[in-house]
Amino acid sequence: xxxxxxxxxxxxxxxxxxxxxxxxxxxxFRFNAMAWYRQAPGKQRELVATITSGGSxxxxxxxxxxxxxxxxxxxxxxxxQMNSLKPEDTAVYYCNLRPAVSRFWGQGTxxxxxx
Numbered sequence: 001x002x003x004x005x006x007x008x009x010x011x012x013x014x015x016x017x018x019x020x021x022x023x024x025x026x027x028x029f030r031f032n033a034m035a036w037y038r039q040a041p042g043k044q045r046e047l048v049a050t051i052t053s054g055g056s057x058x059x060x061x062x063x064x065x066x067x068x069x070x071x072x073x074x075x076x077x078x079x080x081q082m083n084s085l086k087p088e089d090t091a092v093y094y095c096n097l098r099p100a101v102s103r104f105w106g107q108g109t110x111x112x113x114x115x
Contacts, residue, residue, distance in 0.1 A: 003028055004095055009109030012085055020080040020109060022095030028104065029076040035098035036069060036080045038091035039108075049080060050098045063089075085113045 008020040020036065033052045039045040049069035050058045057069050068081040078095055092108040 004104055004106045006093060006095055006106055006109040009093060009111045011112045011114065014086055014113055014115050016085050016113070017081070017083045018085065018111060020082065020093055020095075020111075022078045022080075024076045024078065024095070026076050028097065028101075029078075030073065033098040034071060034078045035096060035100070036078070037094045037096060037100065038089075038111075039094070040088075040091040043091075045094070047098075048093070051078065082111070085111075087113045087115045089113050 003025045005023045006020060008018060010018060012018055031053055033050055035050040036048045037045050038048050046060065048060055048063055049067055051069045051071050059067060066082065066084045069078065071078045082089065090111060090113050092110050094105060094108040096104050
């Protein structure tokens with residue numbers, strides 16, 4: 001049973017933009033804070049952005065002012081708008097609850113930013 005499905009990644013030049021989407025089952029989405037995480041090659045997975053059920057947001061310092069997390073409760077979907085992308089944003093991006101639940105990790109979506 002797949003509960004979280006990420007999409008929207010791709011290859012983009014530095015300075016470009018991408019919009020990631022994460023479709024969730026209603027069961028886990030509606031009353032939970034959701035988050036985007038990322039894992040770069042050779043590095044640990046890190047929290048990137050969080051959005052509560054009420055819409056409050058928080059970001060890791062490295063993406064503040066460039067990334068925007070949002071959610072559409074009617075569609076059980078969380079988004080990550082990424083602008084002014086940098087090569088160091090290259091990673092596999094995942095969505096999950098906040099705090100994350102291990103059995104909910106999906107395949108992620110690859111984001112590659114070329115210099």
